[in-house]
Amino acid sequence: MSTAVRVRGLRKEYPDHLAVAGIDLDIRHGEVFALLGPNGAGKTTTVEILEGHRRRTGGEARVLGEDPGSAGRAWRARLGIVLQTATDAAELTVRETVRHFARYYPNFRNPEEVIEQVGLSAKAGARVRSLSGGQRRRVDVALGIVGRPELLFLDEPTTGFDPEARRQFWTLIDGLADDGTTIVLTTHYLDEVEALADRLAVLAGGGLVAEGTPATLGGRERADAIVRWTDERGNHEERTAFPAKLVTQLSGDGRELAGLTVTRPSLEDVYLDLIGEKP
Numbered sequence: 001m002s003t004a005v006r007v008r009g010l011r012k013e014y015p016d017h018l019a020v021a022g023i024d025l026d027i028r029h030g031e032v033f034a035l036l037g038p039n040g041a042g043k044t045t046t047v048e049i050l051e052g053h054r055r056r057t058g059g060e061a062r063v064l065g066e067d068p069g070s071a072g073r074a075w076r077a078r079l080g081i082v083l084q085t086a087t088d089a090a091e092l093t094v095r096e097t098v099r100h101f102a103r104y105y106p107n108f109r110n111p112e113e114v115i116e117q118v119g120l121s122a123k124a125g126a127r128v129r130s131l132s133g134g135q136r137r138r139v140d141v142a143l144g145i146v147g148r149p150e151l152l153f154l155d156e157p158t159t160g161f162d163p164e165a166r167r168q169f170w171t172l173i174d175g176l177a178d179d180g181t182t183i184v185l186t187t188h189y190l191d192e193v194e195a196l197a198d199r200l201a202v203l204a205g206g207g208l209v210a211e212g213t214p215a216t217l218g219g220r221e222r223a224d225a226i227v228r229w230t231d232e233r234g235n236h237e238e239r240t241a242f243p244a245k246l247v248t249q250l251s252g253d254g255r256e257l258a259g260l261t262v263t264r265p266s267l268e269d270v271y272l273d274l275i276g277e278k279p
């Protein structure tokens with residue numbers, strides 16, 4: 001698989017602040033890649049540099065084979081972008097807005113189908129201004145995908161979504177990924193990362209602190225399991241690298257173990273550990 005995004009030593013220095021402190025990233029074609037990190041970690045700055053919206057002050061970046069600092073309109077038409085700040089809600093209806101944006105792209109998707117995909121069919125004739133925050137966010141997503149992008153950037157796309165809307169959005173992203181769209185996602189929701197991402201990177205203080213898959217980040221798959229059970233002497237908890245062995249020993253005489261659970265650290269446990277906030 002070739003590389004959709006390649007970053008080496010990327011830096012962004014503001015006069016009084018180093019926002020991105022020299023990071024390396026490789027994102028493959030067809031991959032769903034999540035960028036995680038606490039507020040101010042440098043996620044939006046990094047993504048905006050890759051989108052060509054901000055100038056880097058150091059390092060190298062290639063996005064779909066071009067330098068985002070100098071690439072032109074044809075390159076831009078291959079990207080889909082959902083920014084953190086919502087689209088300005090004009091007097092236009094949802095349908096008019098999506099149709100209007102579609103015309104910027106050479107190979108756009110059918111606007112009606114896009115409106116349906118983001119779950120806004122019932123609101124297609126409503127003015128964007130009259131929509132709720134979560135519904136407006138769905139318009140943003142519609143505008144991000146209407147151009148049939150090869151590479152889609154989503155900056156905190158589900159902020160303000162209700163749980164059902166988030167599930168619908170995940171299904172939509174799964175479908176786009178199945179069609180081969182490369183997706184770069186920033187989010188604060190670890191369940192979203194677990195549901196969607198093939199790989200993720202954690203940023204903190206402008207630096208890359210870890211990279212992996214949701215299952216293996218920070219050595220998660222090798223971490224000790226915690227076995228909990230209850231017997232006549234009370235509640236028990238044991239950490240072990242061999243939970244199956246322990247459970248076999250405990251139930252050796254064929255007895256059932258009340259309240260038996262075997263757990264590994266959640267992605268959230270690992271993440272908080274990585275960014276220095278011990279759970």
Ligand SMILES: Nc1ncnc2c1ncn2[C@@H]1O[C@H](COP(=O)(O)OP(=O)(O)OP(=O)(O)O)[C@@H](O)[C@H]1O
Pocket residue numbers: 014015017018019037038039040041042043044045046
């Ligand atoms: N135009 C600017 N001038 C000076 N500093 C800036 C500017 N834009 C961002 N920063 C600083 O750069 C750092 C990284 O900001 P960035 O928006 O990339 O973080 P983030 O990881 O996206 O955070 P969040 O999760 O809050 O969206 C922050 O400390 C921010 O204050």
